Amino acid sequence: MTADDLLSALAAGARRAAHPAADCTCATADAALADRDDATVVRHGDTVAKAHAPDTDPAALSRRLRVAARLPGVLLPPRRPAPTELLGRQVTLWPYGSPVDPDTPQAAPWEAAATLLARLHRAPVPAGLPPMRGPAKAARAIARLRAAGPHPGAGPVLRAWDGLPGWARSHAPMPGATTLCHGDLHLGQLVRHPAPDGPWVLIDVDDLGVGAPVWDLARPAAWYACGLLPPDEWLRFLTAYRRAGGPAVPAQGDPWPALDTAARALTVQTAALAVAKSAAARRPLDEVQQAVVDACDRMPG
Template structure:
């Protein structure tokens, strides 16, 4: 099935859920594509969003993650799915889930983004006991996939060596080669936290909630703080914003880092891993598109060079 066919079918499922009695005379706005990537096709119709998950998604692990989103213990933290038939509808072998629409974060204004709200949601998530049947968080697995993509990409220039050297310096658990060591393991983690994983529901003025649990599971809670930590270390996130985020997480009794003092000893490994993942994907995409890395991509590869030259700790954050 072509990408256009997938989008069309997912849109029809969203429309049917949003307007079950509209019939053939419906005059509402056509479905809108919110995302169409290999890891998910997301289409909105009115107040309903339908998502076709990545190829290969399914089975007990997927069912456990979907059930987590509807768990009463996480009400007010996670956006719950809409009722759906069993078994779930599918498109080209990919399961489709239905969700209420929520207003996303403005991706172009990091300082105005809900950093404190995100931190509090993460702290609540991390303090919640995970179900015994929940699978492992997929953060390290996604980092390993990013590095594999870089290895398979066309010539990625001299920065490729620095990224791979930074990857080799990580411990095995951060490269998805072993479980996270105690006491790191066992926390309920989102697994892929970034600003795109937050929406206001009900739109447009409801509370912020976390979405997209395709990578959720048990593991090291520092992974969920690692992307903003990596951005800060690379010079992409202002120190004032990073401090707001970290202080809010600590004030909400988040368990991933110590309540006071230098957070970096706890964050170091996960932040280095997210730096490598981001740089690997950036270089791979640039190589696949036959272009040079842009300024933001170069900042992440420069951070990898600092990591590779100063093991075992992440290089100090940029000051200029």
């Protein structure tokens, strides 16, 4: 199977879902929204078809889809309650939502992201839901870094990794892992539905599961600590999360005792992937990538 085969098959599936009663005769062109090793996403009209990573567990994905269906207004509900198999990949169907505009960072919906996250964290945890996959990605990123070969940025990242607590360097659950969590929060995980001007909802259930809610705050916290997220945007996010009753940090006072370890682990994960990609492509780190490596270098052992 080639990448083009998968894209063509996904597009056909999206067309059938968009026009279940008849063959497609509309003038809408298919659009590839993502084409990566871990996800291929194609849109046709108001329908999106997603092929998940090759190692996706269909039973776990089905449980995650059921959570999304039960939390409309927080998570984008799927068009179908279970995945199907296509060319050896698990495929899900979704309504299309308008993503965050990367060209207008001043309009980034930090308050909406934080409020949705708090609502997710307060939702009941269904029986049988798998663990959140977010923390395990840090260990996989380090393994990828070690396999990438020598690179001048590897040393600070590995030293920072060795300085993390044992649970953060393994696949063990985080302390306090009893909450419904997204697992991979960033602004690319928000869309407006219905498009183009509906309310914001969270997308991407691949990492959804039971975990410690602080992990979902780790990426914006890490960006802020690395100087990549302006203080006013971080404050908007944190304030909105607290106002919505989010349980990951105390309602008042310094949030960093709760955030510190998760933010460090996410920084190390980001830096490890950046260095691994840099080594594979034989190119230097860009400014943002260098910033997260420098942040690792500043972490105490």
